[in-house]
Amino acid sequence: MTFVVHRLGQMLIVLLVISCFGFAIQTSLGDPLRELVGQAASESEREALREKLGLNDPLLVQYGRFLRGAVQGDLGTSYFHKKPALTVILSKFPATFELVIAATFIIVLVSLPAGIYCAVHPRTFLSRLVMAASIVGMSVPVFLTGVFLIYVFAVQLGGLPSFGRGETVMIGPWESGLVTLSGLEHLILPAITLSSIMLPLFIRLVRGALLEELGQDYVRTAFAKGLPRRRIWLQHALRNASLPIVTIGGLQAGTMIAYTILTETVFQWPGMGFMFLEAVTRADTPLIIAYVMVVGVMFVLINTVVDLLYMVIDPRVSLSGERS
Amino acid sequence: MSEIFRHRLSRDPFALVAAGILVILLFLSVAAPLLATQDPFDLAALDILDSELPPFWLEGADERYLLGTDSQGRDMVSAMLYGIGLSFVIGLLAMLLQLVLGVSIGLVSGYVGGRVDAFFMRLADIQLTLSTLMVAIVALAIFQTAFGAEQFGRYAVLLLVLVIGIAEWPQFARPVRAQVLAEKQKAYVMASQALGLSSRAIVVRHILPNVMMPVYVIAPVQIANAIMSEAMLSFLGLGMPVSQPSLGSLIHSGFEFIFSGAWWITVMPSVLLVVLILVMNILGDFLRDALSHKSHSYY
Numbered sequence: 104m105t106f107v108v109h110r111l112g113q114m115l116i117v118l119l120v121i122s123c124f125g126f127a128i129q130t131s132l133g134d135p136l137r138e139l140v141g142q143a144a145s146e147s148e149r150e151a152l153r154e155k156l157g158l159n160d161p162l163l164v165q166y167g168r169f170l171r172g173a174v175q176g177d178l179g180t181s182y183f184h185k186k187p188a189l190t191v192i193l194s195k196f197p198a199t200f201e202l203v204i205a206a207t208f209i210i211v212l213v214s215l216p217a218g219i220y221c222a223v224h225p226r227t228f229l230s231r232l233v234m235a236a237s238i239v240g241m242s243v244p245v246f247l248t249g250v251f252l253i254y255v256f257a258v259q260l261g262g263l264p265s266f267g268r269g270e271t272v273m274i275g276p277w278e279s280g281l282v283t284l285s286g287l288e289h290l291i292l293p294a295i296t297l298s299s300i301m302l303p304l305f306i307r308l309v310r311g312a313l314l315e316e317l318g319q320d321y322v323r324t325a326f327a328k329g330l331p332r333r334r335i336w337l338q339h340a341l342r343n344a345s346l347p348i349v350t351i352g353g354l355q356a357g358t359m360i361a362y363t364i365l366t367e368t369v370f371q372w373p374g375m376g377f378m379f380l381e382a383v384t385r386a387d388t389p390l391i392i393a394y395v396m397v398v399g400v401m402f403v404l405i406n407t408v409v410d411l412l413y414m415v416i417d418p419r420v421s422l423s424g425e426r427s
Numbered sequence: 428m429s430e431i432f433r434h435r436l437s438r439d440p441f442a443l444v445a446a447g448i449l450v451i452l453l454f455l456s457v458a459a460p461l462l463a464t465q466d467p468f469d470l471a472a473l474d475i476l477d478s479e480l481p482p483f484w485l486e487g488a489d490e491r492y493l494l495g496t497d498s499q500g501r502d503m504v505s506a507m508l509y510g511i512g513l514s515f516v517i518g519l520l521a522m523l524l525q526l527v528l529g530v531s532i533g534l535v536s537g538y539v540g541g542r543v544d545a546f547f548m549r550l551a552d553i554q555l556t557l558s559t560l561m562v563a564i565v566a567l568a569i570f571q572t573a574f575g576a577e578q579f580g581r582y583a584v585l586l587l588v589l590v591i592g593i594a595e596w597p598q599f600a601r602p603v604r605a606q607v608l609a610e611k612q613k614a615y616v617m618a619s620q621a622l623g624l625s626s627r628a629i630v631v632r633h634i635l636p637n638v639m640m641p642v643y644v645i646a647p648v649q650i651a652n653a654i655m656s657e658a659m660l661s662f663l664g665l666g667m668p669v670s671q672p673s674l675g676s677l678i679h680s681g682f683e684f685i686f687s688g689a690w691w692i693t694v695m696p697s698v699l700l701v702v703l704i705l706v707m708n709i710l711g712d713f714l715r716d717a718l719s720h721k722s723h724s725y726y
Contacts, residue, residue, distance in 0.1 A: 242704040244700070254694075364663065380568075383568040
C-alpha cells in the first residue's frame with residue numbers, strides 16, 4: 104500500500120514535468136493568433152484578441168490554465184482534424200497497441216527458446232549461428248527490415264498486404280483488427296518488422312542472464328541431487344534469470360515506442376506514430392504536444408508495471424520503503 | 428600495446444576483413460570529389476530526363492550511370508560516395524560530442540560524488556529509459572515545426588549531431604564514472620591529494636588517462652549507433668533533406684519507388700548502410716574482447 108502511494112507521488116511529479124514540457128512547446132511553437140485570424144486582422148484587433156485569449160497573462164497563469172485543461176483531457180484542438188487532439192490520439196491508440204502486443208508476442212515466443220538453447224548448449228553450431236545472426240540483426244535498421252519484407256512478400260511473392268490495417272471491427276470504442284482475417288493478414292509484416300529489431304537484443308539478454316545463473320553453486324547442487332536437467336534449467340535457473348531480463352526488457356519499452364513510429368511509417372499503419380509524423384509535416388502543434396504527453400504517461404505506466412513485476416518475480420524485493 | 432593489438436588483429440580474420448572494408452569505404456568517401464562523376468548536391472548538375480535509370484546489368488541502363496540514377500536523375504554512385512562520407516561525419520561528430528559530454532560528466536560525477544553524482548546518474552537513468560531515438564524524434568520534430576522544413580534542412584547536420592550527441596552521453600558517462608570510483612581508491616590519487624594538487628589537476632592529469640579504456644571500446648559502437656540513428660531519422664524525414672543525401676535520406680527518397688520497380692534507389696544505399704554499421708559493430712566487439720580481460724561478454 105505504501106508502495107502504491109509512493110509510486111503515485113512519483114508519477115505525479117513525472118507527469119508535472121511532462122506537462123511543463125508540453126506547455127513549453129506550446130508557447131514556443133506557432134502563434135495561435137495566426138491560426139485564428141490570419142493575416143488580415145489589424146494590430147489593435149490582434150491585441151484585443153490576445154488579451155481575450157489570455158496570451159498577455161503571466162506565464163505561470165497561462166501554465167495553470169494549460170494544466171487545468173490537461174487534467175480535464177483538453178489538450179487543444181488539432182488544426183488538421185478539427186477535433187480535440189486527445190480524441191484523435193486515442194482513436195489511433197488501438198492500432199499501435201495491437202501492433203506492439205503482436206510484436207511482443209513474437210519476441211517472447213522466439214527469444215525465450217532461442218536464448219535458453221544458446222545458454223544451455225553454448226558451443227553447438229546452431230548457437231554460434233544464432234549469435235552471429237543476432238550481430239547482423241542488430242546492424243539492420245528497422246525500416247530496412249520492413250522495406251525488405253515488403254519487397255519480398257508483397258511485391259515479389261505478392262501474398263501479403265503491405266500497408267494499412269485491413270478490415271477492422273469496432274468493439275465498443277476499440278477499433279480492433281485482430282478479429283478479421285484481413286486484419287490479421289495486415290498485421291503479419293508490421294509485427295515481424297517491429298519484433299525483428301528487439302529480437303537479437305532479447306536473445307542475447309536471455310542467454311547472458313541464464314548463463315550467469317547456470318554458473319552458480321545452487322545449480323551445481325541441483326545437478327548433484329540428480330534433478331532432471333530440464334527442470335533445473337527452466338524452473339531453477341530461468342526463474343532467477345528473469346529478474347535482469349525484466350529489468351533490461353522494461354527499459355526497452357521506450358525504444359519500442361520509438362520503433363513503432365518507424366514501423367508505422369513504413370507500413371502506413373494508422374497508429375499513433377504515423378499520426379505523429381503526419382502532424383509534424385502539417386505543423387499541427389496541438390497534436391504534437393498531445394502525442395508527447397500521451398507517450399510520457401505511457402512511459403510512466405509501463406515503468407510502474409515493470410516495478411510491480413519485480414515483486415511477483417522476486418519476493419525478496421520490497422518496494423514499500425526507501426529505494427535501495 | 429600496439430604490438431599486442433596487431434597480433435590479435437592478425438588472428439581474428441573477421442575483424443581484419445571488417446577493418447579492411449572500413450578503410451576502403453573511408454578512402455572512397457574521402458576521394459569522393461575525385462571519383463564522383465557528378466556533384467549530387469548541385470541541383471543544376473542533375474538532369475530530370477535521366478531519372479530512375481537502372482544499374483548497368485539491367486535493360487535500359489545508361490553507361491554514364493553505373494549503378495543507375497534516383498528519382499531526380501542523381502547518379503547513384505556519386506550520391507552514395509558522398510552519402511557514406513556524410514553519414515560517417517555525422518556519426519563521428521555525434522560520437523565525439525557524446526564522448527566529451529560523457530567523459531566530463533563521468534569524471535566530475537565519480538570524483539565529486541555525493542549529490543552531484545546522484546543528480547547526474549538519475550538524469551542518465553531517465554535519459555536511457557526515454558531512449559535516444561524517442562528523444563531525437565521528438566526534439567527534431569519540434570525543431571522542424573518551429574523552423575519550417577527549409578530552414579531545418581540548412582542546419583540539419585548541426586541539429587542531428589547535437590541531438591544524437593546529447594541524447595547518448597550516459598553511454599560514456601556511466602562506465603567512466605564507475606572507473607573513476609575504482610581509481611579514486613588507489614594510492615596514487617591519495618598521494619597527489621597529499622601533495623596538495625588541485626582536484627582539477629588530479630582528475631585531468633592523473634585519473635583521466637587511466638579511465639580511457641572503456642571509452643575506446645564504446646567509441647566505435649557509438650559511431651555505428653549514431654549512423655543508424657541518423658539513417659532512421661532521415662528515413663522519417665527528420666534528418667538530412669533529399670537535396671543533401673546521406674545514406675538514410677537516399678533510402679528515404681527511394682522508398683516510394685520500390686513498388687514501381689525502381690528498387691535500386693533504396694536497396695543499394697541500404698546495403699552500404701548495413702555494411703558500414705556491421706563493420707563498426709564487429710570492430711567494436713573485437714576491441715572489447717582485445718582490451719578487456721574477459722574473453723567474452725554476455726550481453
